[in-house]
Amino acid sequence: MIVLKTTQDRLLAALQSVAGIVERRHTLPVLANVLLRKSGDTLQLTTSDLEIQIRTAAELGGDSGHFATTVGARKLIDILRTMPADQTVSLESSQSKLILKGGKSKFTLQTLPAEDFPLVQEAPSFGASFQVPQKTLKTLLDQVAFAMAVHDIRYYLNGILFVAEGKQLSLVATDGHRLAYASATLEVDVPKQEVILPRKTVIELQRLLSDASVPEGQQAPMIEMQFAANQAKFSFGAMEFVTKLVEGKFPDYNRVIPRNHRNSVTLGRAPLLASLQRTAILTSEKFKGVRLNFEPGSLQIASNNSEQEEAVDEIDIDYDGEPIEIGFNVTYLIDALANMNQQEMVRVELQDGNSSALITLPDNAHFKYVVMPMRI
Numbered sequence: 348m349i350v351l352k353t354t355q356d357r358l359l360a361a362l363q364s365v366a367g368i369v370e371r372r373h374t375l376p377v378l379a380n381v382l383l384r385k386s387g388d389t390l391q392l393t394t395s396d397l398e399i400q401i402r403t404a405a406e407l408g409g410d411s412g413h414f415a416t417t418v419g420a421r422k423l424i425d426i427l428r429t430m431p432a433d434q435t436v437s438l439e440s441s442q443s444k445l446i447l448k449g450g451k452s453k454f455t456l457q458t459l460p461a462e463d464f465p466l467v468q469e470a471p472s473f474g475a476s477f478q479v480p481q482k483t484l485k486t487l488l489d490q491v492a493f494a495m496a497v498h499d500i501r502y503y504l505n506g507i508l509f510v511a512e513g514k515q516l517s518l519v520a521t522d523g524h525r526l527a528y529a530s531a532t533l534e535v536d537v538p539k540q541e542v543i544l545p546r547k548t549v550i551e552l553q554r555l556l557s558d559a560s561v562p563e564g565q566q567a568p569m570i571e572m573q574f575a576a577n578q579a580k581f582s583f584g585a586m587e588f589v590t591k592l593v594e595g596k597f598p599d600y601n602r603v604i605p606r607n608h609r610n611s612v613t614l615g616r617a618p619l620l621a622s623l624q625r626t627a628i629l630t631s632e633k634f635k636g637v638r639l640n641f642e643p644g645s646l647q648i649a650s651n652n653s654e655q656e657e658a659v660d661e662i663d664i665d666y667d668g669e670p671i672e673i674g675f676n677v678t679y680l681i682d683a684l685a686n687m688n689q690q691e692m693v694r695v696e697l698q699d700g701n702s703s704a705l706i707t708l709p710d711n712a713h714f715k716y717v718v719m720p721m722r723i
Contacts, residue, residue, distance in 0.1 A: 348410050348412060349437055350385055350390070350410075350414060350416075350439065351385075351390055351407035351437065352408040352438075353407040353408045353409075355427055355434045355435075355436050355449065356432040356433070357405070357407060358427060358436055359427045359432075361392055361403055361407065362381065362392065362423060364392075364401070364555060364586060365381060365392050365393065365420075365586075366420045367551050368395070368399050368401060368547065368551060369381070369396070371421050373396075375397075377417055377459045377464050377465070378396060379419055379420065380417035380418055380420055380458075380459055380464070381394050382415070382464045383414075383416055383461075384414075385409070385412060385414040387411055387413075388406050388411050389404050390404065390405055390406070391404045392405070393464070394420060395465065395466065396547075397467070398467075398545065398590065398591045399467070399545075399547060399548055399588070399590045399591070400467035400588075400589045401586065409438070416440060416458045417458060417459045417460070417461055417464050418456050418459075422456065423456065430449045430450070434450055437449075443457070443458055444457060445458055467589050467591075469578070469580070469589060470576065470577070470578040471575075473573035473578075474538060474573060475538050475573070476571050476572065476573040477535060477571070477572060478570065479531075480567040480568070480569055480570075481557045481567070481568045482556075482557065482558045482560075482567060482568075483531050483533075484516075485552070486531070487529045488549060488553050488556075489686060490518070490527065490529035490687075490714055491518045491520040491529050492520060492549050492553060494521055494522060494526060494527035494683075496523065496546075497522075497546070499523070501523070501595075502593060504521060504522055504523065506545045506549065506593045507519065507543065507544050507546075508541070508597040509540070509542050510540070510541050511540045511541075511572075512539040512540070514532055514534075514537075516530060516537070518530070521598065521600070521603070524676065524679065524718070524719050525683075525717060525718045526600060526715075527683070527716050528604065529715075531713060543593035543597055544579065544590065545591065548579075548588075552581070555586060555588075568583065570582070570583040571583065574592075578591060579592055605696070605702065605703055605705050608702075609697075609698055609699075610666075610671060610696070610697045610698070611694055611695065611697070612641065612664050612665065612668070613692050613693070613695075613709055614662065614692065614693065614695070616684055616687060616691060616692060616693045618662055619662065619684060619693065622648050622662055623648060623677055623680050623681050623684070626648045626659075626677065627681065629652055629656045629657060629658040631651075631652040631653050632652075634721070635676045636674050636723040637674065637677040637680075638650070638673070638723055639673050639674075639675065640670070641666055641671045641672075641673075641697065643668075643670075644663065644664065645661055645662065646661070646664045647660070648660045648662070650677070668697075673700045673704065673720050674721045674723035675704070676718075676721055680706075680718065683706055683716045687714075690708055690711075692708070692709050694706070694708070694709050700720065701720060703717050703718060703720065704720065
Protein backbone atom coordinates (compact mmCIF):
# COMPACT_ATOMS: atom_id res chain seq x y z
CA MET A 348 0.00 0.00 0.00
CA ILE A 349 1.21 3.53 -0.78
CA VAL A 350 0.74 5.18 2.61
CA LEU A 351 1.42 8.68 1.32
CA LYS A 352 2.66 10.54 -1.76
CA THR A 353 3.37 14.24 -1.34
CA THR A 354 6.11 16.86 -1.49
CA GLN A 355 9.06 16.73 0.91
CA ASP A 356 8.14 20.04 2.59
CA ARG A 357 4.57 18.96 3.44
CA LEU A 358 5.63 15.63 4.94
CA LEU A 359 8.54 17.18 6.83
CA ALA A 360 6.30 19.91 8.32
CA ALA A 361 3.77 17.32 9.53
CA LEU A 362 6.50 15.16 11.09
CA GLN A 363 8.32 18.07 12.74
CA SER A 364 5.11 19.32 14.31
CA VAL A 365 4.80 16.10 16.35
CA ALA A 366 8.45 15.03 16.75
CA GLY A 367 9.61 17.57 19.38
CA ILE A 368 8.91 15.18 22.28
CA VAL A 369 10.54 12.13 20.71
CA GLU A 370 13.78 10.96 22.32
CA ARG A 371 16.29 9.27 20.00
CA ARG A 372 17.02 6.64 22.62
CA HIS A 373 14.26 5.43 24.86
CA THR A 374 13.97 2.52 27.28
CA LEU A 375 10.86 1.62 25.26
CA PRO A 376 12.10 1.46 21.63
CA VAL A 377 8.63 2.03 20.13
CA LEU A 378 8.56 5.54 21.72
CA ALA A 379 11.35 6.61 19.35
CA ASN A 380 8.82 6.03 16.57
CA VAL A 381 5.93 7.98 15.12
CA LEU A 382 2.59 6.17 14.84
CA LEU A 383 1.18 6.47 11.29
CA ARG A 384 -2.52 5.63 11.06
CA LYS A 385 -4.25 5.87 7.68
CA SER A 386 -8.01 6.01 7.66
CA GLY A 387 -9.61 6.72 4.29
CA ASP A 388 -7.59 9.58 2.78
CA THR A 389 -6.50 11.05 6.12
CA LEU A 390 -3.18 10.20 7.73
CA GLN A 391 -2.79 10.68 11.48
CA LEU A 392 0.71 11.12 12.92
CA THR A 393 1.05 10.52 16.68
CA THR A 394 4.04 10.67 19.05
CA SER A 395 4.23 10.09 22.79
CA ASP A 396 6.67 10.02 25.70
CA LEU A 397 4.06 8.46 28.06
CA GLU A 398 3.38 11.87 29.66
CA ILE A 399 2.69 13.98 26.55
CA GLN A 400 0.99 12.89 23.35
CA ILE A 401 0.89 15.00 20.19
CA ARG A 402 -1.26 14.15 17.20
CA THR A 403 -1.82 15.84 13.86
CA ALA A 404 -3.88 14.84 10.83
CA ALA A 405 -3.17 15.64 7.18
CA GLU A 406 -4.18 14.53 3.72
CA LEU A 407 -0.90 13.53 2.11
CA GLY A 408 -2.05 11.54 -0.91
CA GLY A 409 -1.33 7.83 -1.42
CA ASP A 410 -3.85 4.99 -1.45
CA SER A 411 -7.16 5.26 0.33
CA GLY A 412 -7.83 2.67 3.03
CA HIS A 413 -6.97 1.57 6.57
CA PHE A 414 -3.40 0.96 7.67
CA ALA A 415 -1.28 1.52 10.78
CA THR A 416 2.41 1.13 11.66
CA THR A 417 5.21 2.90 13.53
CA VAL A 418 8.59 4.02 12.15
CA GLY A 419 11.64 5.85 13.58
CA ALA A 420 10.64 9.54 13.72
CA ARG A 421 14.10 11.15 13.85
CA LYS A 422 15.51 8.87 11.15
CA LEU A 423 12.65 9.73 8.80
CA ILE A 424 13.14 13.47 9.46
CA ASP A 425 16.94 13.23 8.96
CA ILE A 426 16.45 11.54 5.57
CA LEU A 427 13.79 14.03 4.43
CA ARG A 428 15.99 17.00 5.40
CA THR A 429 18.58 15.90 2.83
CA MET A 430 16.04 16.11 -0.02
CA PRO A 431 14.88 19.23 -1.94
CA ALA A 432 11.66 20.85 -0.63
CA ASP A 433 9.67 20.42 -3.85
CA GLN A 434 10.65 16.78 -4.41
CA THR A 435 7.80 14.26 -4.48
CA VAL A 436 8.30 11.55 -1.88
CA SER A 437 6.30 8.39 -1.21
CA LEU A 438 6.05 5.89 1.64
CA GLU A 439 5.06 2.33 0.76
CA SER A 440 4.41 -0.54 3.15
CA SER A 441 6.10 -3.83 2.37
CA GLN A 442 5.82 -6.70 4.90
CA SER A 443 7.21 -5.26 8.15
CA LYS A 444 9.11 -2.41 6.50
CA LEU A 445 8.37 1.00 5.01
CA ILE A 446 10.03 2.10 1.78
CA LEU A 447 10.68 5.82 1.37
CA LYS A 448 11.28 6.92 -2.21
CA GLY A 449 12.25 10.34 -3.49
CA GLY A 450 13.80 11.06 -6.91
CA LYS A 451 16.32 8.28 -7.47
CA SER A 452 16.76 7.58 -3.75
CA LYS A 453 15.22 4.66 -1.90
CA PHE A 454 15.35 3.94 1.83
CA THR A 455 14.05 0.77 3.49
CA LEU A 456 13.07 1.42 7.11
CA GLN A 457 12.27 -1.07 9.87
CA THR A 458 8.86 -0.70 11.54
CA LEU A 459 7.29 -1.81 14.84
CA PRO A 460 3.62 -2.85 15.15
CA ALA A 461 1.09 -0.08 15.74
CA GLU A 462 -0.57 -2.07 18.54
CA ASP A 463 2.69 -1.88 20.56
CA PHE A 464 2.52 1.93 20.61
CA PRO A 465 1.41 3.06 24.11
CA LEU A 466 -1.17 5.81 23.65
CA VAL A 467 -1.73 8.17 26.58
CA GLN A 468 -4.88 7.20 28.47
CA GLU A 469 -7.10 10.26 28.18
CA ALA A 470 -9.02 11.41 31.25
CA PRO A 471 -12.65 10.22 31.18
CA SER A 472 -14.01 13.74 31.63
CA PHE A 473 -12.55 17.18 30.97
CA GLY A 474 -13.89 20.48 32.30
CA ALA A 475 -15.52 23.12 30.13
CA SER A 476 -13.41 24.08 27.12
CA PHE A 477 -12.46 27.66 26.29
CA GLN A 478 -10.49 29.34 23.50
CA VAL A 479 -7.83 32.02 23.43
CA PRO A 480 -5.86 33.41 20.49
CA GLN A 481 -2.65 31.41 19.91
CA LYS A 482 -0.67 34.65 19.82
CA THR A 483 -1.91 35.62 23.33
CA LEU A 484 -0.87 32.30 24.88
CA LYS A 485 2.48 32.21 23.07
CA THR A 486 3.31 35.76 24.20
CA LEU A 487 2.51 34.90 27.83
CA LEU A 488 4.57 31.69 27.67
CA ASP A 489 7.54 33.56 26.18
CA GLN A 490 7.34 36.20 28.92
CA VAL A 491 7.65 33.73 31.81
CA ALA A 492 9.12 30.43 30.56
CA PHE A 493 12.76 31.47 31.15
CA ALA A 494 12.11 31.61 34.92
CA MET A 495 11.04 27.93 35.19
CA ALA A 496 13.27 25.69 37.29
CA VAL A 497 15.28 22.93 35.60
CA HIS A 498 15.42 19.54 37.40
CA ASP A 499 14.53 21.06 40.77
CA ILE A 500 13.67 18.54 43.49
CA ARG A 501 10.64 20.77 44.18
CA TYR A 502 9.11 19.25 41.05
CA TYR A 503 6.17 21.72 41.04
CA LEU A 504 8.68 24.47 40.10
CA ASN A 505 9.69 22.61 36.88
CA GLY A 506 6.81 24.12 34.97
CA ILE A 507 4.40 27.05 34.76
CA LEU A 508 1.39 27.86 36.93
CA PHE A 509 -1.56 28.50 34.64
CA VAL A 510 -4.48 30.40 36.21
CA ALA A 511 -7.64 31.26 34.30
CA GLU A 512 -10.53 33.01 36.01
CA GLY A 513 -13.21 35.33 34.74
CA LYS A 514 -11.70 37.31 31.90
CA GLN A 515 -8.10 36.94 33.07
CA LEU A 516 -5.42 34.42 32.13
CA SER A 517 -2.23 34.54 34.26
CA LEU A 518 0.99 32.54 33.92
CA VAL A 519 3.65 32.35 36.65
CA ALA A 520 7.08 30.69 36.71
CA THR A 521 9.69 30.65 39.47
CA ASP A 522 12.88 28.75 40.32
CA GLY A 523 13.07 30.06 43.89
CA HIS A 524 15.54 32.86 43.02
CA ARG A 525 13.33 34.82 40.62
CA LEU A 526 9.69 34.92 39.61
CA ALA A 527 8.05 35.99 36.34
CA TYR A 528 4.33 36.84 36.13
CA ALA A 529 2.41 37.73 32.98
CA SER A 530 -1.33 38.05 32.40
CA ALA A 531 -3.73 38.89 29.60
CA THR A 532 -7.37 39.95 29.44
CA LEU A 533 -9.57 37.51 27.54
CA GLU A 534 -12.65 38.30 25.48
CA VAL A 535 -14.65 35.51 27.11
CA ASP A 536 -15.41 34.53 30.71
CA VAL A 537 -13.70 31.26 31.63
CA PRO A 538 -14.37 28.90 34.54
CA LYS A 539 -11.70 29.03 37.27
CA GLN A 540 -8.77 26.74 36.43
CA GLU A 541 -5.47 26.48 38.26
CA VAL A 542 -2.96 23.91 36.97
CA ILE A 543 0.79 23.44 36.61
CA LEU A 544 1.96 22.67 33.07
CA PRO A 545 5.20 20.62 32.88
CA ARG A 546 8.35 22.22 31.48
CA LYS A 547 8.44 19.96 28.38
CA THR A 548 4.82 20.85 27.54
CA VAL A 549 5.60 24.56 27.83
CA ILE A 550 8.60 24.24 25.48
CA GLU A 551 6.51 22.32 22.92
CA LEU A 552 3.66 24.86 23.03
CA GLN A 553 6.17 27.70 22.54
CA ARG A 554 7.50 25.87 19.48
CA LEU A 555 4.14 24.99 17.94
CA LEU A 556 1.94 28.02 18.58
CA SER A 557 1.69 30.74 15.96
CA ASP A 558 2.35 34.36 16.92
CA ALA A 559 1.85 35.76 13.42
CA SER A 560 -0.13 38.98 13.21
CA VAL A 561 -3.45 38.65 11.43
CA PRO A 562 -4.73 41.26 8.94
CA GLU A 563 -7.71 43.26 10.21
CA GLY A 564 -11.05 41.58 9.66
CA GLN A 565 -9.55 38.07 9.75
CA GLN A 566 -10.01 35.60 12.61
CA ALA A 567 -6.82 35.07 14.63
CA PRO A 568 -5.75 31.40 14.98
CA MET A 569 -7.19 30.09 18.26
CA ILE A 570 -6.20 27.38 20.72
CA GLU A 571 -8.88 25.42 22.58
CA MET A 572 -8.08 24.24 26.12
CA GLN A 573 -9.67 21.72 28.45
CA PHE A 574 -8.50 20.53 31.87
CA ALA A 575 -9.13 17.40 33.91
CA ALA A 576 -7.82 16.62 37.41
CA ASN A 577 -4.39 15.52 36.17
CA GLN A 578 -4.44 16.24 32.44
CA ALA A 579 -4.71 19.09 29.95
CA LYS A 580 -5.85 18.95 26.35
CA PHE A 581 -5.01 21.58 23.73
CA SER A 582 -6.42 21.66 20.19
CA PHE A 583 -5.23 24.11 17.54
CA GLY A 584 -5.24 23.86 13.76
CA ALA A 585 -4.87 20.17 12.93
CA MET A 586 -2.98 19.51 16.19
CA GLU A 587 -4.20 17.76 19.33
CA PHE A 588 -1.97 17.87 22.38
CA VAL A 589 -2.62 15.88 25.58
CA THR A 590 -0.31 16.26 28.59
CA LYS A 591 -0.09 15.15 32.20
CA LEU A 592 -0.16 17.99 34.72
CA VAL A 593 2.33 18.49 37.53
CA GLU A 594 0.78 17.61 40.88
CA GLY A 595 1.72 19.76 43.84
CA LYS A 596 1.11 23.15 45.42
CA PHE A 597 2.64 26.09 43.61
CA PRO A 598 3.99 28.87 45.93
CA ASP A 599 1.66 31.80 46.60
CA TYR A 600 3.06 34.22 44.03
CA ASN A 601 1.03 37.17 45.35
CA ARG A 602 3.07 37.08 48.55
CA VAL A 603 6.35 37.04 46.61
CA ILE A 604 5.62 40.11 44.46
CA PRO A 605 6.74 43.11 46.54
CA ARG A 606 4.59 46.23 46.86
CA ASN A 607 5.25 49.91 47.63
CA HIS A 608 8.99 50.08 47.11
CA ARG A 609 10.46 53.40 48.21
CA ASN A 610 12.75 53.90 45.20
CA SER A 611 12.06 53.47 41.52
CA VAL A 612 13.74 54.38 38.25
CA THR A 613 12.59 54.11 34.63
CA LEU A 614 15.39 53.54 32.14
CA GLY A 615 16.06 52.30 28.60
CA ARG A 616 15.88 48.51 28.29
CA ALA A 617 18.46 48.20 25.48
CA PRO A 618 21.23 50.31 27.14
CA LEU A 619 20.74 48.45 30.45
CA LEU A 620 20.86 45.06 28.70
CA ALA A 621 24.00 46.01 26.73
CA SER A 622 25.74 47.22 29.89
CA LEU A 623 24.88 44.00 31.78
CA GLN A 624 26.09 41.87 28.86
CA ARG A 625 29.42 43.74 28.85
CA THR A 626 30.02 43.44 32.58
CA ALA A 627 28.87 39.79 32.59
CA ILE A 628 32.00 38.87 30.60
CA LEU A 629 34.20 39.39 33.67
CA THR A 630 31.95 37.73 36.28
CA SER A 631 33.16 34.53 37.94
CA GLU A 632 31.88 31.37 36.18
CA LYS A 633 30.34 30.04 39.37
CA PHE A 634 28.53 33.04 40.86
CA LYS A 635 27.80 35.32 37.89
CA GLY A 636 27.48 38.26 40.31
CA VAL A 637 27.26 41.96 39.34
CA ARG A 638 26.97 45.00 41.63
CA LEU A 639 24.50 47.73 40.73
CA ASN A 640 25.13 51.08 42.37
CA PHE A 641 22.19 53.48 42.05
CA GLU A 642 23.09 57.15 42.73
CA PRO A 643 21.12 60.28 41.81
CA GLY A 644 21.66 60.68 38.05
CA SER A 645 23.72 57.54 37.44
CA LEU A 646 23.80 53.75 37.63
CA GLN A 647 27.18 52.04 37.92
CA ILE A 648 27.39 48.33 37.08
CA ALA A 649 30.52 46.46 38.17
CA SER A 650 31.81 42.89 38.20
CA ASN A 651 35.03 41.06 39.01
CA ASN A 652 36.34 37.50 39.03
CA SER A 653 38.85 35.27 40.78
CA GLU A 654 41.61 36.33 38.35
CA GLN A 655 41.47 39.90 39.74
CA GLU A 656 39.86 41.21 36.55
CA GLU A 657 37.25 43.93 36.84
CA ALA A 658 34.59 45.57 34.65
CA VAL A 659 32.87 48.89 35.44
CA ASP A 660 30.17 50.47 33.28
CA GLU A 661 28.04 53.54 33.88
CA ILE A 662 24.63 54.66 32.56
CA ASP A 663 23.05 58.10 33.02
CA ILE A 664 19.63 57.66 34.59
CA ASP A 665 16.80 59.88 35.78
CA TYR A 666 16.94 58.86 39.46
CA ASP A 667 16.60 61.02 42.55
CA GLY A 668 16.06 58.31 45.20
CA GLU A 669 18.47 57.26 47.94
CA PRO A 670 21.82 55.66 47.01
CA ILE A 671 21.50 51.85 46.87
CA GLU A 672 24.15 49.22 46.20
CA ILE A 673 22.73 45.79 45.41
CA GLY A 674 24.12 42.56 43.94
CA PHE A 675 22.40 40.22 41.47
CA ASN A 676 23.07 37.10 39.44
CA VAL A 677 23.57 38.84 36.08
CA THR A 678 21.99 35.94 34.15
CA TYR A 679 18.66 36.54 35.89
CA LEU A 680 18.62 40.20 34.81
CA ILE A 681 19.75 39.46 31.24
CA ASP A 682 17.11 36.70 30.83
CA ALA A 683 14.30 39.05 31.82
CA LEU A 684 15.43 42.00 29.68
CA ALA A 685 16.16 39.82 26.63
CA ASN A 686 12.62 38.41 26.78
CA MET A 687 11.01 41.88 26.63
CA ASN A 688 12.25 42.49 23.11
CA GLN A 689 9.36 44.78 22.10
CA GLN A 690 9.83 47.17 25.03
CA GLU A 691 11.81 50.43 25.04
CA MET A 692 11.67 51.26 28.74
CA VAL A 693 11.66 49.24 31.96
CA ARG A 694 11.00 50.28 35.55
CA VAL A 695 13.17 48.98 38.39
CA GLU A 696 11.73 49.29 41.91
CA LEU A 697 13.97 48.84 44.97
CA GLN A 698 13.55 48.94 48.72
CA ASP A 699 17.19 48.62 49.84
CA GLY A 700 20.32 46.55 49.14
CA ASN A 701 18.95 43.39 50.80
CA SER A 702 15.39 43.16 49.47
CA SER A 703 14.17 41.69 46.19
CA ALA A 704 13.85 44.03 43.21
CA LEU A 705 10.72 44.37 41.08
CA ILE A 706 11.10 44.92 37.33
CA THR A 707 7.98 46.06 35.45
CA LEU A 708 7.03 47.79 32.21
CA PRO A 709 5.92 51.43 32.60
CA ASP A 710 2.85 51.11 30.36
CA ASN A 711 1.93 47.47 31.07
CA ALA A 712 0.50 46.32 34.40
CA HIS A 713 0.32 42.74 33.06
CA PHE A 714 4.01 41.87 33.52
CA LYS A 715 6.06 41.62 36.74
CA TYR A 716 9.49 40.15 37.35
CA VAL A 717 10.90 39.68 40.85
CA VAL A 718 14.58 38.90 41.41
CA MET A 719 16.27 38.13 44.71
CA PRO A 720 19.53 39.95 45.50
CA MET A 721 22.80 38.08 46.08
CA ARG A 722 25.62 38.91 48.46
CA ILE A 723 28.78 39.81 46.56
